[in-house]
Amino acid sequence: MxxxxxxxxxxxxxxxxxxxxxxxxxxxxxxxxxxxxxxxxxxxxxxxxxxxxxxxxxxxxxxxxxxxxxxxxxxxxxxxxxxxxxxTSRSLMEHYFSRTLFKIADFICGQKSISNAISIIQSPLFIIDNNKKLDFENYCKKYNVLSDEFYKKFETENTELCKNAEEVRCFVFDQIKELEGHIFACLTVTEIKTVLLNYLSVINAKNIIDTLSQKEVDLIEKQIGFEVYGKFEKVLYEADAIIGENLVSVQGFFDMLKSCMHGTNLTTVPLKCDAxxxxxxxxxxxxxxxxxxxxxxxxxxxxxxxxxxxxxxxxxxxxxxxxxxxxxxxxxxxxxxxxxxxxxxxxxxxxxxxxxxxxxxxxxxxxxxxxxxxxxxxxxxxxxxxxxxSDMMELKIFNNNAPLLVPYLVGTTQNAVKLAKGKFSNLKNILEQQFKKVLENETKKFADDMSRYQITNIREKLFKNNKTKISQIERYFKCPFLQFVDYAIKPKDNPKFEIKSIDVGNILHEVAQMYVNNCIKNGYKFSDNENLIVNDIFDKIIRSEKYFNFSKNAYALKNLKEEAIRFCNAIKNQILSSDFKPVYTEKRFDDYTIGNGLTISGIIDRVDKLSLKNGDGKSSSISNYLRIIDYKTGKDKFTYQDVYYGIKLQLLVYMKAISELDNSIAVATGYMPIKNKFVDVFDEEFETYKIDGITLKNDGMILRLDKNLVYNKKSNIINVEFKKEGGYTSNTEKFILDEREFLNIQKYALLVLNGAVNEIMQSFIQPKPFKEGNSYPCTTCKYKSICHYQIDVNGYRKLDSIHKGDVCKEIE
Structure with a gap:
């Protein structure tokens, strides 16, 4: 051949x-x-x-x-x-030593940012307690430490946070400050080389790398670690021998050094004789x-x-x-x-x-x-x-619950058939010797997997005082294991002083609450300076200690304030356009019974009410009608699919609870989206904040929910639009429900909620995520490192497309 x-x-x-x-x-x-x-x-x-x-x-x-x-x-x-x-040969630049060295070089050359400083202190070259590193990171973000402030003592507050951050700063950046002073006094490659090697000696870089390499389990990584510093010194001395006396800037020196180190490979040799x-x-x-x-x-x-x-x-x-x-x-x-x-x-x-x-x-x-x-x-x-x-067909003996026997046999169906016919005697002998052992291991593993999710005191752990929350049940439908970790184990993230999306949502929620309370107080009468009122509310909220991290971010504050003004203008438009007026903000209800001996509590962002006298006006009885509104950041929209699969139940359960507790009749519920989007056209701005949800199919009530529909075909505050020839458009029909459908969908939400509680009571907390399109909750789940769920092996729940009729018929 x-x-x-x-x-x-x-x-x-x-x-x-x-x-x-x-x-x-x-x-x-x-x-x-x-x-x-x-x-x-x-x-x-x-x-x-x-x-x-x-x-x-x-x-x-x-x-x-x-x-x-x-x-x-x-x-x-x-x-x-x-x-x-x-x-796989590896460039010298891929090692943490090289990356740290050039982060320090960027820092002394002017890139004194928080992210760069954090990258430096996170390097294995600096042996520092992880909690102290985290305190340094949080302190820098809290006080927006920049530029030469890293070279000055941290003494803003007398707290453990400040003391730990200062300890880290002193340990790392006082030495970097000294390096910066010496290196910028250098003129030639030789001088810079000498200063740089002296700095690395002071921080004990070589010994630290060798010590960490000695602890490496992977033999190749260990070998590479021992090779790094020697290769670096070789590059440095070769550069010195060739251009040592040349005049060079500090930035030019590091650019040259980086180029040389990129071209220097860390080579390894096979560590096994028979491989x-x-x-x-x-x-x-x-x-x-x-x-x-x-x-x-x-x-x-x-x-x-x-x-x-x-x-x-x-x-x-x-x-x-x-x-x-x-x-x-x-x-x-x-x-x-x-x-x-x-x-x-x-x-x-x-x-x-x-x-x-x-x-x-x-x-x-x-x-x-x-x-x-x-x-x-x-x-x-x-x-x-x-x-x-070839279409590989792997031999599976335990369906999807066990690994293959591929370490022991040629794992294809075709070869399994050959084994059954008595061929490949050596392989068959190995299989006979190993099969019993494998079977015992797999049986034990299956039993361990099952017992792993068995909990005897589930009610005490997950439903303390016989209470639950809608968010807990919604979390269960996303993934039972996710719900268990969040509500039984309750891990807590280390606090980080940075701007988070949840902070943005909380700030705008508070602005909306205070603004609506002001509207209620003033009898829904508006002045010409509403934007100034919103501006004052926003400034009052942002000055609170919990939002301190926003105070130094002028750009974020400007955008957030503009969104607060747009959002409150949309609320004002809703109040002026409707006979339903806000009566409650952050309305709390407690001990609403749902079954299984459990109760739920909740807080509703906003409740609008309309009171009408009954009969011909001579009667003294009054009927109260409610609209439930939930402010939502992000991309949340009302869908029947979310209701059907239990992923979003809050709107419906809260509507049923508050209408019963308030002895009122609910006629609408929906999300009011908090966008961060500027729209030039005035009417289109209100369209952006349209309430997205369901409404009772009652012409009189719909015209009171938006009085402008008397003159306009399309509402800019609710999901309702009339056809030119009369009647509702097909899209509107999807979200308006007749009285039977309106009651049934609320009953369905409670039915699903109680079903989830029953399953949780039976210790059903195994990981079982869903797939919607190409999206899996596992992708962004913060617990995937402890879950180890394999979608390609264990599968997922597929969410089918669901329509209004699919939900309502489930209760009939």
Whole structure:
């Protein structure tokens, strides 16, 4: 095989059938994704070792585009218990020592920002208690520490926070200040080198790196750690030897040093004698072995051609009027890549398998021209060799609840059938010896998984004093485990002094509350200076201690104040346009019974009321009608899907609770969105803040909810629009409900709420997230590090599209 490929691969004329090579030692295989491609290679290696007696050291793997494959290779090969050496050279600049050094360089050259300072103190080079690092970070954000303030003592307050922050500042930045003073007095490379090495000696950089490297579990990382400081010193001394006496600026010195360190690699050698060698097809050095697997053999990767573009193209080189040759040209570089490939494929003596995936990193890939070259000169069973299309079917014995037996057998259905027929005796013996042990382990693991979520005192932990909250039940429907952690374990984040989206929402909630209370106090009479009133309310709120972190951020304050004014103008428009007037803000209700012996409490952002006399006006009885409004930041919108699946129940449960407790009739509920969006057109601004929810289908009530509908076809405060010819538009019909539907959807919300409580009482707290479109709650979940839920293994709950009728019919 080697001799034939050497003579004929990329030869000019191979059309003569007599020149073709008959072999079964070469295979070409296509896969749908790289995980299948890697798993196939792992399976094949397992087979070669167990059945053919091949040693791991006799196997090479060349990967085209190793960076896209290496993480999956490590994961799958470890799963298969395969010993391997991954030849991934690493730039000196990738080590934490280099990154810290240049963060310090940026700092002394003028980039004295909070983020840069925090990056520096987080470096492993500075042995500091993590809590003190966090206090330093919070102090800097709280007081907006900038520039040379890092070189001055922190003494703003007499607190533990300030003392810890000052301790960190003194330990790190007093030395950096001294470095800055000395280094800017230097004129030459030699002088800067001397100052820099002296600073690194003072902070004990080399010993710290060596100590941390000694503690590394990964042998390659340990080896790299021991190599770092020596390589850095070598770069520094070489620069000194070449341009030591040259005049240079501090910034110019560090730019030069960074460039040199980028080009310096940290090299490693294989740490196991008998290991599979895995490298980059274009960059690694390979030696002859029995078997070679070439992966990622696609058009854009194999060979790794360069495009003829850049500062000067080959065509432009050809017309240069110069006696000096410009080399290498793109054509020469591509010839070198092709030659590297030629040298690679003639190395194996017994087996050559070339594989590729049709989808890599979301991009569709096609087979390499090299595969076509192989097909033109190689035959199998008298026919031109074909590309096999493989669909890996992994052998599973415990459905989705257990790992595969791939560390012990060639894990495909096809090979399992061969085992059943008595072939592969060595492998079969291993399977017989291991199967009982694996079965026992899996049974124990399954039992442990089940017991992991069994809690005996669930009511006491999750429903203390027989109380619950709507937010707890909504959290349960997002994921039972998420609800359990939040309401039973109750972990707390370390406080951070920074502007958060929740702070923005809380500030605007408080502004709205105080503004509406002012409207109630003034009998819903408005002056010409409403914006000044909002401005004063905003300033009063922002001066409070809990929003201190906003005080130094003028840009954020300006935008937030503008949003507060727009939001309150929209509230004013709602009050003027409706017969329903605000009567409560932050209305609290307690001990509303929901079943299972539990009660709920809640706070409603705003309750609007309309009182009407009954009968002909002579009767003294009065009926009260309510509209429930919840202020919402973000992208929350009312959907029947959220109600159906229990993800958003608050509006409906609160509406039912307050109407019963207040002895009133609820006719509407919805979210009033808090946007941060400037709109030029006055009417469109109100449209932006339209209440999004459901309304009772009662023409009289709808005209009182928005009096302007008497003259206009479309409301700018509620989701209602009339057709020109009369009647409601189809979109309006989705969100107006007749009396039966309006009552049923409230009953449904309580039914779902009680169902969730029953499930929680039965200790159903296993992770079970949902999928909506391409979105998973797991993606942003802060507890995924303790949950370890695998969506690709354990699945998810799929949320189907739900309409008004789907919810209402559930209660009938």
């Amino acid at each position: 080697q001799n034939y490929l050497t003579k004929n691969l990329f030869a000019i004329d191979v059309n003569n059938s007599n020149d073709k090579f008959e072999t079964n030692q070469i295979k070409l295989i296509e896969f749908p994704k790289i995980q299948d491609e890697i798993r196939y290679v792992a399976n094949k290696i397992k087979y070669l070792v167990l059945e053919k007696g091949t040693v791991f050291d006799d196997i090479n793997i060349a990967v085209n585009g190793l960076d896209d494959y290496k993480h999956e290779i490590q994961k799958i090969f470890n799963e298969y218990s395969l010993p391997f050496y991954l030849d 599979i060698f895995i490298g980059d097809a274009s960059q690694s050095t390979y030696y002859p072995r029995k078997a070679l697997f070439i992966m990622g053999a696609t058009q854009n990767r194999m060979p790794n051609y360069s495009s003829d573009s850049g500062t000067i193209t080959d065509a432009e080189i050809a017309i240069l009027k110069s006696n000096n040759n410009v080399s290498p040209t793109i054509k020469e570089l591509n010839k070198r890549e092709k030659f590297k490939l030629f040298n690679l494929v003639v190395l194996p003596s017994q087996k050559l398998e070339i594989t590729y995936s049709t989808l890599i990193k979301g991009q569709t890939e096609f087979k390499s021209e090299f595969i076509s070259a192989i097909q033109s000169i190689v035959t199998t069973n008298g026919m031109a060799i074909q590309v096999e299309k």
